[in-house]
Amino acid sequence: MPQFRQTDQTTFQVAATAGDARAGTLTINGQTLETPTFFPVLSFYGGGTKSSVFGGGVHRTIKEFMIGDDAIGGGTYEEYFRGTMTSVAALTDYGINRERFDDYTAERIKDREPFSEYSGLIFVDSGGYKFLHSDGLDGSDFEIEIDQREAFRIQNQLGGDIVVNLDRPITPNDTFEERQTKAERTAENAVEFARLTQDYPGARYLTVHGYNYSMLNRFFDTVQSQFGNIDISTLFDGIALGSLVPKKDNKEALITAVMDCVEIMEERGLEDLPLHILGIGSSSIPLLVAAGADTFDATTYILNAINEKYSVSLTDHIPLDEVDFSQCDCPVCSTPMLVDRMQGNAEYQKDILGPVAMHNLIIHKQEVQELRQRIKQHGTDPLINYLDETVGRRDPIRKQTHRVVNQSLGGYF
Amino acid sequence: MKQHPEVNEVQEFLEIASDFEDPLEIIRESLSNAYDAGATEVLITIRNTASGSDIIIEDDGHGMSRDDLKSFFDLGNSRKTDSIGHKGHGTKIFYKSDRIVVDTAHDGTNYHAVMDRPWEKLNNKTLPEYEVTEMETRPDNTGTRIQISGFRSGEGFDPASLTYDKVHHYLKWKTIAGSTAHYFDSDQREMDVVVDLDQEIDDSRDELATTNQLTFPSEQLEPDTGEFPATRMCKHYPPREIEFEHDSGTSTVEIVGMIGGKEARNELPTYGRHSVQFGVWLAKDHIKVEQVNEVLTHDNEFIHFFFIANCQDLELSANRGKVRNKASSLYKELKRELKHYMTKIAEDPWFKEDYLETRKRAQLRRRAQSQTTSLEDRLDAINPAEPFTPTNRTEVLLALERSNTHADTEITVEEYKADHEVPAILLEDGDPRTSHVYVELTTHFENDYPLGSADTILCWDYGDIDVLREYERHGYHGGDVEIDLQDDRIVYHHKDRHTVDIITVCDRIAAQEHQPLTSLD
Numbered sequence: 001m002p003q004f005r006q007t008d009q010t011t012f013q014v015a016a017t018a019g020d021a022r023a024g025t026l027t028i029n030g031q032t033l034e035t036p037t038f039f040p041v042l043s044f045y046g047g048g049t050k051s052s053v054f055g056g057g058v059h060r061t062i063k064e065f066m067i068g069d070d071a072i073g074g075g076t077y078e079e080y081f082r083g084t085m086t087s088v089a090a091l092t093d094y095g096i097n098r099e100r101f102d103d104y105t106a107e108r109i110k111d112r113e114p115f116s117e118y119s120g121l122i123f124v125d126s127g128g129y130k131f132l133h134s135d136g137l138d139g140s141d142f143e144i145e146i147d148q149r150e151a152f153r154i155q156n157q158l159g160g161d162i163v164v165n166l167d168r169p170i171t172p173n174d175t176f177e178e179r180q181t182k183a184e185r186t187a188e189n190a191v192e193f194a195r196l197t198q199d200y201p202g203a204r205y206l207t208v209h210g211y212n213y214s215m216l217n218r219f220f221d222t223v224q225s226q227f228g229n230i231d232i233s234t235l236f237d238g239i240a241l242g243s244l245v246p247k248k249d250n251k252e253a254l255i256t257a258v259m260d261c262v263e264i265m266e267e268r269g270l271e272d273l274p275l276h277i278l279g280i281g282s283s284s285i286p287l288l289v290a291a292g293a294d295t296f297d298a299t300t301y302i303l304n305a306i307n308e309k310y311s312v313s314l315t316d317h318i319p320l321d322e323v324d325f326s327q328c329d330c331p332v333c334s335t336p337m338l339v340d341r342m343q344g345n346a347e348y349q350k351d352i353l354g355p356v357a358m359h360n361l362i363i364h365k366q367e368v369q370e371l372r373q374r375i376k377q378h379g380t381d382p383l384i385n386y387l388d389e390t391v392g393r394r395d396p397i398r399k400q401t402h403r404v405v406n407q408s409l410g411g412y413f
Numbered sequence: 414m415k416q417h418p419e420v421n422e423v424q425e426f427l428e429i430a431s432d433f434e435d436p437l438e439i440i441r442e443s444l445s446n447a448y449d450a451g452a453t454e455v456l457i458t459i460r461n462t463a464s465g466s467d468i469i470i471e472d473d474g475h476g477m478s479r480d481d482l483k484s485f486f487d488l489g490n491s492r493k494t495d496s497i498g499h500k501g502h503g504t505k506i507f508y509k510s511d512r513i514v515v516d517t518a519h520d521g522t523n524y525h526a527v528m529d530r531p532w533e534k535l536n537n538k539t540l541p542e543y544e545v546t547e548m549e550t551r552p553d554n555t556g557t558r559i560q561i562s563g564f565r566s567g568e569g570f571d572p573a574s575l576t577y578d579k580v581h582h583y584l585k586w587k588t589i590a591g592s593t594a595h596y597f598d599s600d601q602r603e604m605d606v607v608v609d610l611d612q613e614i615d616d617s618r619d620e621l622a623t624t625n626q627l628t629f630p631s632e633q634l635e636p637d638t639g640e641f642p643a644t645r646m647c648k649h650y651p652p653r654e655i656e657f658e659h660d661s662g663t664s665t666v667e668i669v670g671m672i673g674g675k676e677a678r679n680e681l682p683t684y685g686r687h688s689v690q691f692g693v694w695l696a697k698d699h700i701k702v703e704q705v706n707e708v709l710t711h712d713n714e715f716i717h718f719f720f721i722a723n724c725q726d727l728e729l730s731a732n733r734g735k736v737r738n739k740a741s742s743l744y745k746e747l748k749r750e751l752k753h754y755m756t757k758i759a760e761d762p763w764f765k766e767d768y769l770e771t772r773k774r775a776q777l778r779r780r781a782q783s784q785t786t787s788l789e790d791r792l793d794a795i796n797p798a799e800p801f802t803p804t805n806r807t808e809v810l811l812a813l814e815r816s817n818t819h820a821d822t823e824i825t826v827e828e829y830k831a832d833h834e835v836p837a838i839l840l841e842d843g844d845p846r847t848s849h850v851y852v853e854l855t856t857h858f859e860n861d862y863p864l865g866s867a868d869t870i871l872c873w874d875y876g877d878i879d880v881l882r883e884y885e886r887h888g889y890h891g892g893d894v895e896i897d898l899q900d901d902r903i904v905y906h907h908k909d910r911h912t913v914d915i916i917t918v919c920d921r922i923a924a925q926e927h928q929p930l931t932s933l934d
Contacts, residue, residue, distance in 0.1 A: 393753065399710075402760030412757050413650060 010203040010237035012274045016376040018383045019409035020292040023375040028161050028203045036289045038368045039085040039297040040361050045104045047094025053114050061354020073337050080365050082120045085297035088154045089127025098142035108159030124160030126151045128167035148189040152196045165193035167207035169243040183219045187226040194235050203237035213260035233270050242278040251400040262292035283315040286391050289371050290404045305357035314367045332359040380409045427535050430508045432732045441588040443470040450474025458609045465563035476519035476555045511563030523550040576615045586684035591627040593721045594699035596652040596669045629671040630680035636771045643772040647673035657750040660742035670720030691716050696723040708751040713759045803873050806850045816921035835867045855880045864905040874919040
């Protein structure tokens with residue numbers, strides 16, 4: 001068994017707790033993020049070139065917001081992008097040729113001129129979910145077989161501040177044997193990942209998969225057995241819980257997975273690591289924060305915009321053509337030019353829906369900030385009241401809200 | 414020229430008094446009036462006299478002034494603003510009687526008011542009159558005494574139908590004596606209520622004494638050790654005041670209640686059928702009006718819950734039997750708020766995990782116990798010395814397998830679908846045979862099943878052979894049937910000829926038992 005470098009460039013400090021919920025700071029290479037936090041998913045490369053901020057439709061407009069481009073009238077939106085999420089797999093989403101792919105991966109994102117002012121943390125996912133089906137990156141005239149080494153090479157070249165091992169996500173229909181095989185492959189990758197990242201300057205997260213205590217516990221056992229008697233808590237800077245996307249509409253399943261993962265992390269001495277939930281956002285965030293999750297990523301804010309849905313809270317949105325923009329005082333809705341575009345006065349959809357996505361993201365971020373504030377207040381009541389007045393008012397998730405209040409926050413009575 | 418619409422006063426009095434059917438409503442009105450008059454004690458006496466029934470209500474309140482007394486007899490002229498009786502309708506129930514006598518002492522004056530034959534006069538289209546006599550009295554001499562003689566309900570008031578139990582339950586469910594106000598207002602004055610029924614009406618006790626407060630059975634959070642451990646469990650949910658918004662502004666609902674098992678619930682007074690009185694009650698003046706059990710989600714049985722949700726902005730029908738403003742946004746939002754709150758209660762771990770789980774586990778334990786008993790009975794019934802006899806189709810199949818050990822042919826069961834008309838597929842020396850299965854062959858005919866639907870009929874034995882012979886004699890399903898027990902087959906002639914083999918397991922096993930003998934040959 002090779003020697004592994006112990007992690008030392010990342011710290012996660014919990015400043016306050018309310019039941020199982022916690023508020024803290026995540027510091028990676030001197031950059032600090034307050035948790036709980038939401039990483040907006042965005043594609044840094046969307047098939048275009050430098051002049052189009054590397055293209056990508058609505059993603060392109062989001063990038064323009066991120067860097068305060070003139071195309072959106074400038075403005076400072078950096079505070080909403082202190083942490084972003086992208087994926088190795090997203091590099092070829094737009095069917096680019098090999099030449100452009102090589103160009104994209106020739107330089108770290110933050111070293112590229114358009115993003116040179118950007119100083120947020122970039123979480124680069126390994127793309128495991130996509131590779132499970134294709135085993136490779138598929139461009140218009142090339143294909144790259146992806147293994148742990150290749151996945152990490154690209155994560156490294158993009159300059160990810162947080163990187164994860166190449167994982168084999170599970171699906172709800174997997175048999176026991178299929179899950180076990182995937183766990184073993186993920187565990188093997190985790191060992192190679194730990195070795196490859198020995199000198200990596202960013203944070204290294206371990207992906208874990210399972211829907212309940214038994215599945216997750218077995219997964220951790222499988223990983224631990226690959227590492228022998230080396231304590232994995234010294235090798236990773238965070239845990240990323242995956243495979244939940246197929247269950248994104250089943251709050252009960254999400255809560256169970258997170259609660260059980262938190263329990264196992266405590267039992268295994270991993271409770272000091274931040275817990276990231278891959279691919280889950282929106283209305284699940286308050287409940288999963290209460291259950292003990294620290295960070296999230298999702299594309300919901302963009303997908304909703306593409307479907308012409310304008311967020312009014314984490315849980316509610318209204319059709320774009322019914323919006324009264326004067327009711328919102330976010331920077332997007334306070335800019336007449338952007339409001340004009342959102343009202344349909346632009347040639348391209350990206351200009352109409354991009355600001356909507358940005359608005360949606362701001363709403364997301366504001367609500368997560370509110371959650372943070374509630375956790376920092378005394379006792380569990382502020383957080384309970386928040387849950388009760390937001391998600392707890394929605395019929396389909398009212399019971400799940402009560403469950404979290406009862407199980408993670410000490411209950412109402 | 415502008416004109417006022419006119420009111421037929423007599424008709425109005427008649428209509429309103431007619432709304433009240435239950436003589437107990439007299440008591441409800443009187444108790445509320447007494448409480449509003451600051452009374453600390455009320456005595457209700459009901460006597461059966463030769464000329465009818467007398468209902469007497471005495472309280473030690475501050476009495477009525479001349480104006481109060483006027484309001485008492487007037488219609489729609491209440492001096493109250495926010496409590497029961499503010500419509501000025503309630504006391505009109507007294508008009509359904511032969512005589513009303515009021516004695517009330519207030520500020521050094523005693524008023525004696527008498528109204529004769531009010532009901533008779535109203536029915537004769539005359540407005541009844543009352544006469545008031547004033548007398549000086551000591552200033553500290555206060556209180557009111559109302560005597561209603563010859564009260565009649567719709568079918569005539571029969572005081573004999575009243576019992577202490579009935580009165581008690583009515584008091585606790587429908588009057589201020591069942592108020593939950595004390596949970597919200599710690600200064601709420603306690604008022605003793607004593608009911609004295611004529612010995613001829615109910616001689617089970619001397620009197621009934623209670624207060625103006627509804628209290629819940631004592632809390633017991635832990636299960637008992639007996640066979641029904643959850644039955645006395647009980648948890649109180651503290652009073653909560655919740656504000657909610659609706660189209661006309663903001664209102665408050667005050668909710669308090671309990672969850673409890675059957676024994677705990679039995680400690681509550683009963684109104685109507687005990688089993689249906691639980692759930693969530695809407696209340697006004699902290700007195701229950703009607704149930705809104707739909708605010709509990711469908712997966713929760715209402716019977717475990719007893720919650721009273723008071724909202725002063727509810728409007729009631731004149732006899733307080735129903736909520737009148739159900740079409741309002743207020744009512745809709747109130748129900749939404751209650752649903753929200755009741756889900757919290759229903760999701761409380763004590764209810765879900767401690768109480769319901771205790772209940773469920775005990776139920777399973779009881780069921781397992783009865784299973785054990787029946788298993789013991791079955792084991793006792795088995796006597797290895799007696800020959801095996803199947804009692805159902807599955808046992809016939811087991812017996813068939815058992816018979817293979819030494820039988821000439823091997824027959825195995827390849828498939829068995831109990832709910833199918835032809836339930837079994839057998840393999841006889843490797844050939845598949847579709848088969849009916851019975852304990853007795855006669856069942857096939859008794860069940861009226863066709864004879865062409867399967868290759869074989871598997872049975873333990875034939876059953877009553879004479880029954881089979883009768884089918885042979887009369888024919889079956891319009892055809893001739895020949896049951897050849899010698900060769901174990903049934904030949905059926907209708908349009909075609911069809912043969913069904915009979916497999917009698919009993920014979921196969923008998924053959925096996927006799928085999929050692931044959932081998933001696």
